[in-house]
Amino acid sequence: MSSPELVADDAPADVSVGRIRGDRTPRKLRNLELILLLAACAINGGAIYLVQLAVLDTIDPTPFLLTSMLTIAVLALHITVRSVAPDADPIIIPVATLLNGMGIAQIYRIDLIVKSSGWEATANRQVVWTALAIVLAILVLLFIRNHRVLLRYTYIAGILALVLLLLPLAPIIGKADGGAQVWINLGMFSFQPGEIAKILLAIFFAGYLVRNRDSLSMVGKKFLWMSFPRIRDLGPIMVFWLLAMSVLVFQRDLGTSLLYFGLFLVMIYVATGRASWVFIGLGLFLTGAVVASQSLDYVNSRFRNWLTPFDQAIYDAKRSSYQLVQGLFGLAHGGMSGTGLGQGRPNITPLPQSDYIVGSIGEELGLVGIFVLLALYAILVARGLRIGFAGRDDFGKMLATGLSFALALQVFIVIGGITRVIPLTGLTAPFLAAGGSSLLSNWIIVALFLRLSDTIRNQPKLVIDA
Secondary structure, three states: OOOOOEEEOOOOOOOEEEOOOOOOOHHHHHHHHHHHHHHHHHHHHHHHHHHHHHHHOOOOOOOHHHHHHHHHHHHHHHHHHHHHOOOOOOOHHHHHHHHHHHHHHHHHHHHHHHOOOHHHOHHHHHHHHHHHHHHHHHHHHHHOOOHHHHHHHHHHHHHHHHHHHHHHHOOOOEEEEOOEEEEEEOOOOEEOOHHHHHHHHHHHHHHHHHHHHHHHHOOOEEEOOEEEOOHHHHHHHHHHHHHHHHHHHHOOOHHHHHHHHHHHHHHHHHHHOOHHHHHHHHHHHHHHHHHHHHHOHHHHHHHHHHHOOOOHHHHHHHOOOHHHHHHHHHHHHHOOOOOOOOOOOHHHOOOOOOOOHHHHHHHHHHHHHHHHHHHHHHHHHHHHHHHHHHOOOHHHHHHHHHHHHHHHHHHHHHHHHHOOOOOOOOOOOOOOOOOHHHHHHHHHHHHHHHHHHHHHHHOOEEEEOO
16 A cells, blocks of 8 residues: 655656646636636726716716726636636736726726817727737737746847837937836827836846856855855946936936836845845945935936925925825825715826826725725735745746736835825836836736746646655
């Protein structure tokens, strides 16, 4: 009689191979996903219904096409996952759908009050961009059957990211909006290439750090309680410090520079385990930020608005803190439970459908609504980190961790700026805010999470029969 089977990672080559025991079957995973997905779509439809009742005092069936198109798109994604990634995480798509749908409902609410219709209505454009983004996510799942294939294109991803970052500075197609030179003009619409660049940078960082981890983590000199890298190994962090500062100086985009450098800093810490990299990186970024705040009017204005937003001279003369102050008043008006969907005044804050959509939702759903949004983002980030921790190959671990942190840092920068925890930067809330560039990049991240989680669940464990 044979003894119970033992699972070992480093078993001899002649042992049998089996699936990880205790995992739920693919059918159960996908059924759970479908139930949660239908619940998310029902909540999104209910939000549109409440907005119409509050603003129009009637029900018009036409706007429900907004949520029906989103429902059809995510169900198509669900069917694709059933076919090509049956072991993928079942929580990610429903959470992303709920965030996306709540954003559309709030944008539609603002369209009603400013009386926008047709293609001029931001909500209509948001639905079209959402559909395109989900189609792109489906294509990612269909063409990338194993995440390890991305490791082959490490340096190509880095070069493409650099090209995308430089595009807004190019003549003719480069476009400035809101003071930041981060857009390119493509005729009928504008696009922010930096949103795609952050995904390519995560792929590049993951591949580069996997290949060079030993030299970055094991060689160096010890000073006090930390081991510091050699001078020649400081090259990568210096390069991306200069890249972040270049984005800040030439493109006048504080939030994006913080996002790129923070992404690299976290990934190099995860790869090496050296706290010295964090201290060096934070020192470099703080030094650059202080110098920029003293020498660049754009950065100095952001810091001044952050520290003294209610200063009468700033508020009245330059009105540079007007958006921040109006947003704070809106959040205060919402209080704990909010004014109710469709019953606030978010339109009196500049850019309430994009930069300040979290403030708009905070006014109408209150502190409770903000906590729900934070909980949804936390679930999404936690699932991404869980995928990274469960992975058995270093590249998959690094990529999942990097993408998760990119989402987490972007949420922190957005909500931190609106609530005056940090200076306001101009980044948009993932899935919520109006903007096609952000939607495309975030749904690609969802597709990569799905592919990573499916690949990890299908990685064989070696089973020894004693």
